[in-house]
Amino acid sequence: xxxxxxxxxxxxxxxxxxxxxxxxxxxxxxxxxxxxxxxxxxxxxxxxxxxxxxxxxxxxxxxxxxxxxxxxxxxxxxxxxxxxxxxxxxxxxxxxxxxxxxxxxxxxxxxxxxxxxxxxxxxxxxxxxxxxxxxxxxxxxxxxxxxxxxxxxxxxxxxxxxxxxxxxxxxxxxxxxxxxxxxxxxxxxxxxxxxxxxxxxxxxxxxxxxxxxxxxxxxxxxxxxxxxxxxxxxxxxxxxxxxxxxxxxxxxxxxxxxxxxxxxxxxxxxxxxxxxxxxxxxxxxxxxxxxxxxxxxxxxxxxxxxxxxxxxxxxxxxxxxxxxxxxxxxxxxxxxxxxxxxxxxxxxxxxxxxxxxxxxxxxxxxxxxxxxxxxxxxxxxxxxxxxxxxxxxxxxxxxxxxxxxxxxxxxxxxxxxxxxxxxxxxxxxxxxxxxxxxxxxxxxxxxxxxxxxxxxxxxxxxxxxxxxxxxxxxxxxxxxxxxxxxxxxxxxxxxxxxxxxxxxxxxxxxxxxxxxxxxxxxxxxxxxxxxxxxxxxxxxxxxxxxxxxxxxxxxxxxxxxxxxxxxxxxxxxxxxxxxxxxxxxxxxxxxxxxxxxxxxxxxxxxxxxxxxxxxxxxxxxxxxxxxxxxxxxxxxxxxxxxxxxxxxxxxxxxxxxxxxxxxxxxxxxxxxxxxxxxxxxxxxxxxxxxxxxxxxxxxxxxxxxxxxxxxxxxxxxxxxxxxxxxxxxxxxxxxxxxxxxxxxxxxxxxxxxxxxxxxxxxxxxxxxxxxxxxxxxxxxxxxxxx
Numbered sequence: 004x005x006x007x008x009x010x011x012x013x014x015x016x017x018x019x020x021x022x023x024x025x026x027x028x029x030x031x032x033x034x035x036x037x038x039x040x041x042x043x044x045x046x047x048x049x050x051x052x053x054x055x056x057x058x059x060x061x062x063x064x065x066x067x068x069x070x071x072x073x074x075x076x077x078x079x080x081x082x083x084x085x086x087x088x089x090x091x092x093x094x095x096x097x098x099x100x101x102x103x104x105x106x107x108x109x110x111x112x113x114x115x116x117x118x119x120x121x122x123x124x125x126x127x128x129x130x131x132x133x134x135x136x137x138x139x140x141x142x143x144x145x146x147x148x149x150x151x152x153x154x155x156x157x158x159x160x161x162x163x164x165x166x167x168x169x170x171x172x173x174x175x176x177x178x179x180x181x182x183x184x185x186x187x188x189x190x191x192x193x194x195x196x197x198x199x200x201x202x203x204x205x206x207x208x209x210x211x212x213x214x215x216x217x218x219x220x221x222x223x224x225x226x227x228x229x230x231x232x233x234x235x236x237x238x239x240x241x242x243x244x245x246x247x248x249x250x251x252x253x254x255x256x257x258x259x260x261x262x263x264x265x266x267x268x269x270x271x272x273x274x275x276x277x278x279x280x281x282x283x284x285x286x287x288x289x290x291x292x293x294x295x296x297x298x299x300x301x302x303x304x305x306x307x308x309x310x311x312x313x314x315x316x317x318x319x320x321x322x323x324x325x326x327x328x329x330x331x332x333x334x335x336x337x338x339x340x341x342x343x344x345x346x347x348x349x350x351x352x353x354x355x356x357x358x359x360x361x362x363x364x365x366x367x368x369x370x371x372x373x374x375x376x377x378x379x380x381x382x383x384x385x386x387x388x389x390x391x392x393x394x395x396x397x398x399x400x401x402x403x404x405x406x407x408x409x410x411x412x413x414x415x416x417x418x419x420x421x422x423x424x425x426x427x428x429x430x431x432x433x434x435x436x437x438x439x440x441x442x443x444x445x446x447x448x449x450x451x452x453x454x455x456x457x458x459x460x461x462x463x464x465x466x467x468x469x470x471x472x473x474x475x476x477x478x479x480x481x482x483x484x485x486x487x488x489x490x491x492x493x494x495x496x497x498x499x500x501x502x503x504x505x506x507x508x509x510x511x512x513x514x515x516x517x518x519x520x521x522x523x524x525x526x527x528x529x530x531x532x533x534x535x536x537x538x539x540x541x542x543x544x545x546x547x548x549x550x551x552x553x554x555x556x557x558x559x560x561x562x563x564x565x566x567x568x569x570x571x572x573x574x575x576x577x578x579x580x581x582x583x584x585x586x587x588x589x590x591x592x593x594x595x596x597x598x599x600x601x602x603x604x605x606x607x608x609x610x611x612x613x614x615x616x617x618x619x620x621x622x623x624x625x626x627x628x629x630x631x632x633x634x635x636x637x638x639x640x641x642x643x644x645x646x647x648x649x650x651x652x653x654x655x656x657x658x659x660x661x662x663x664x665x666x667x668x669x670x671x672x673x674x675x676x677x678x679x680x681x682x683x684x685x686x687x688x689x690x691x692x693x694x695x696x697x698x699x700x701x702x703x704x705x706x707x708x709x710x711x712x713x714x715x716x717x718x719x720x721x722x723x724x725x726x727x728x729x730x731x732x733x734x735x736x737x738x739x740x741x742x743x744x745x746x747x748x749x750x751x752x753x754x755x756x757x758x759x760x761x762x763x764x765x766x767x768x769x770x771x772x773x774x775x776x777x778x779x780x781x782x783x784x785x786x787x788x789x
Contacts, residue, residue: 036077037129043070043156044136051142064143071136078129081122088119109681115439131407154420159355163414167355174350185347186279192275203336208267211258220256224249240452242310243445250441254290261289277346284342295434299327302437312444319379326372330430333368337361337427358419365426369407373400376478402431432498439494443487450486454479543584552579570635570651575625621669627651633673633680638748640679641668647749681748687720687746690755692762694773695736702729702737706769709741712761718754719743 047067050059092115095108104112160166196202227248231241265282268274274282275597303320304311311320340361344354377400398403406425413422455461464475554576559569627633637648641659646660656673658666681688706727713725725743732738745754766773 012285018347030110033077033081033125036073037125037132040074040077040129040132040136043067044132044139047139048135051139051146060143060146061113064140067136067139067143070135070696071140074129074132074136078126078133081126081129085119085122085126088115088122091115092595155418155424157418157420159417159419161415162359163415167352167417170352171356174352178347178349179355181347181349184725189274193273196272202267202271202273204270205264205267205273208263208265208270211267212263215263216256216260220252223252223256227252239448240771242312243441245306245310246312246441247445249301250294250297250438253300254294257293258286258290261286268389281339281342281346285336288338290333292331294438295334296331298434298438298441300324301441303327312441316379316383318382322375322379323372326375328436329368333361333364334430355419358423362414362419362423362426363421363616365430366407366414369403369426369429373403373407376400383668384517435494435498439490442490446486446490447483448481450479451476452479454482536588536592540588542585543587544581547577547580547584550580569695571631574586574652619671623674624652624654626674627656627670633678634682634683637683638681640681641666641672641676645679686747687723688745688751690743690745690751690758692741692743692755692758693730693739694762695738696771696773698732698735698737700737700771704769705737705739708765708769709739709762712758712765713741713743715761716743716754716758718745718750718757720745 043066047063047070050063061222081727092112095112095115160170162168228245230243231248265274265286268282302313303315303324305317305320305324306318308317342358344357376396378399380396406429410422410425413419413425452458453460454464454475456475458467461472461475464470465472551573555569555573559572562569564572613754633639633648633651633656635648635651638645639648641658644658644660644666647664648656649659649665650657651670655670656666656668660666692709696702709727713719718723720743723744725741727739727741730738730740743754743758745751764771
C-alpha cells in the first residue's frame with residue numbers, strides 16, 4: 004500500500020512538473036536557435052573579408068538569409084509568449100501605493116516579470132540578428148552587382164585587330180597541353196577502372212538513360228494525353244495541363260537520364276576527380292536544355308495543332324520548331340564550355356575566344372529567328388489576317404534587332420562578356436516568357452473551370468453555401484488574377500537575376516519578410532492577418548445569411564406582421580448583422596471598437612460635407628421602415644407618377660408604373676414631400692361618374708338606370724353601397740354625381756369604363772340625352788334692327 008501511494012505521488016509530481024520541463028525545453032531550444040543564427044551571421048561577416056567566387060557568394064547569401072529567417076521565426080514565436088505574459092500580469096492587477104500585496108501574489112508577479120524581461124531581451128536579440136543578416140545580404144547582393152558590372156564592361160582586343168589573334172596564338176600551345184593533360188587524366192582513370200572490372204554500372208546507366216530519354220519520354224507524353232482526354236473535363240483545361248505535362252516530362256526525362264549516366268560512370272570508377280565538376284555540369288546542362296526544348300515545343304505544339312495554346316499558325320510552328328532545338332543545343336554547350344574552361348584552367352585569351360564564338364553563334368541564331376518571324380508576319384499581313392497583336396510583336400522584334408545590333412558592335416569592339424550576356428538575355432527571356440505564358444494560361448483555365456457555376460464544384464458551392472453563381476465565377480476570376488500576378492512577379496525576378504537585382508534566395512527572403520507583415524498605426528498588417536480577417540468576415544456573413552434564412556422562412560411567417568412589416572424587420576436585421584460581421588472581421592485584424600469609432604468620427608466630416616444626400620436618404624429609409632407610412636404593395640402617387648410600391652431599401656424606394664417601368668425615388672423625397680397613398684387607410688378603391696341630362700328628363704328613371712348598372716357590374720361592391728346624387732340644376736340641365744366602390748384602386752379604372760359603356764347603351768335605348776348642352780346659332784340682321 005505504501006509503495007502504491009509513493010508511485011501515485013511520483014506520477015502526480017511528474018504531471019505537475021511537465022509544464023515546467025516543457026517551458027525549460029522551449030527556452031533552451033529558443034536560446035540554441037538564436038545562438039546558431041548569430042553564429043552563422045558572424046561567420047558570414049568574417050567570410051566577406053576574404054575573396055570568394057560567385058558560387059561561394061551564393062552559398063553565403065543562402066546561409067545569411069536562412070539565419071535571418073530563423074531569427075525572425077524565433078522573435079515571432081516569443082512575441083506570442085510575451086503577449087501571454089502581459090495578459091497574466093494584467094490579470095494580477097496593479098498594486099496601490101500604500102497597500103501591501105500577498106506574498107504568493109508578489110512571488111508570482113516577480114517570476115512573471117523576470118520571464119517577461121528574458122523573453123523581451125530574446126525578442127530584441129532576434130530582431131537585431133535579423134537586421135544584421137539583412138544588411139549582410141544587401142552587401143553580398145551589391146558586391147555581386149558590382150562584380151557583374153565590372154565583368155561585362157571589361158574590354159579585350161577586338162577580333163578584327165592582330166592583338167586578339169596574337170594573344171590567342173601565343174597561349175594556344177599552353178592551352179593545348181592543359182587540355183591534353185585533362186584528357187589524359189580522364190583516360191588514365193578510365194583505363195585503371197577497366198583493368199579492375201567490367202563497366203557494368205556504366206553500361207546499365209547508359210542503357211537506362213537512353214530508355215528514359217527515348218521510349219520512356221514518348222510513353223509518358225502519350226499516357227498524359229490519354230489521361231487528360233479521358234478524365235479531365237473542359238478542352239481548355241486539357242490543353243493547358245497537357246502543355247505543362249510536356250514541359251515536366253521534357254525537363255525531368257533528360258535530367259533523370261543524365262543522372263543515370265553520371266551515376267553509372269561514378270559507380271564504375273570511370274570518372275576522375277578533376278572530371279567530377281564537368282560531370283555535374285553535364286547533368287545541369289541536360290536539365291536546362293531539356294527545359295528549353297520542352298517549353299518551346301509546348302508553346303509551338305507542332306505535331307498537335309488542336310492542343311496549341313498560343314495563337315501561332317501551323318506554318319509558323321513548323322518553321323520555328325528547328326530553332327528551338329538549336330537554342331537547346333546551344334544552351335547545353337554553353338553550360339559545358341563554361342565548366343570545361345574552369346576545370347582545364349585555360350588562358351584568358353582562350354576564354355575570350357570561346358565567348359566570342361558563342362556570342363557569334365547566338366547572333367546568327369537570333370537573327371535567323373527574327374528573319375523568320377518577320378517573313379511570317381509579312382505573309383500574315385498580305386493575307387489580310389493581321390490583328391492588333393501584330394504591333395506588339397513588331398515592337399518586340401524591333402527591340403530584339405536593336406539588342407542584336409548592340410551585341411554585334413560590342414563583339415567587334417572586344418566586349419565579349421557584354422555581347423554574350425545580351426544575347427543570352429534574349430534567349431533566356433524567350434524561354435522564361437514562354438514558360439510564364441504557359442503557366443499563366445494553365446492557371447486561368449484551371450481556376451475559371453473549377454469555379455464555374457455549371458461545374459460540379461461550383462454547383463456544390465452554390466447549393467451548400469447558398470452563393471450566387473456569379474459570385475462563384477467572380478471568385479474564380481479573382482483567384483486566377485492573383486495567381487497569375489504572382490507568377491508574373493516571379494518571372495520578372497528570375498529574368499532580372501543576372502543583373503544582381505535579385506535571385507531566387509533573396510526573392511523568397513523578401514516574400515518571407517512580406518509574410519511576417521508590418522505595422523500601420525499599431526495594427527499588424529500581413530498576408531496571414533488579411534486572410535484571417537477575410538475568413539472571419541466570410542464566416543460572419545455566412546452566419547448572417549443562415550440567420551436571415553431562419554428569420555424569413557421560419558420566424559416571420561408565424562408572426563402577425565404583413566409583408567411590408569416582414570420586409571422592414573428583414574432589412575434592419577440584415578444591415579445590423581452585416582455591420583456586426585464587418586466589426587468582427589476588423590477585430591480579427593486587431594482593429595478594436597475604439598479605432599472603428601475614431602474612423603467613423605473622421606468619416607463624419609466627409610459625411611457632413613459630401614455625403615449629406617446619402618445620409619439623408621439613409622435616415623429617411625429607416626423612418627419609412629419604422630413608421631411604415633408607405634408599405635410594399637401600396638398604390639401611391641408621387642408627383643405625376645402613380646404605381647405600386649415594389650421594394651423599400653434604406654436608400655431608395657422602387658415604384659412599378661403602369662407601363663411596367665420602375666420609378667426609383669430617394670427616400671428623402673417620400674419623407675419631405677407630399678405623397679398620395681391610395682391604399683394606406685383602406686385597400687378599397689372608389690370610382691366617380693358625373694353626367695348631365697336635359698331638365699325635362701325623368702330623374703327617377705335616370706336614377707334607376709344608373710343604380711341597376713352599378714348592381715350588374717361584378718367589380719362594384721355592395722358594401723359600401725353605391726349612390727347617385729343630383730349635384731345641381733343649371734342652364735336647363737340636371738347634373739348627376741355618382742359613387743361606387745371596388746376592391747382595389749387598381750380595379751377602379753376598368754370598372755368605370757364598363758359602367759360608362761352600359762350607361763351609354765341604356766340611355767340611348769331610353770332616348771335620354773346626356774353630355775353637353777346642344778348649341779344653336781342664329782343669324783341676326785343688324786339693318787333690320789336699325
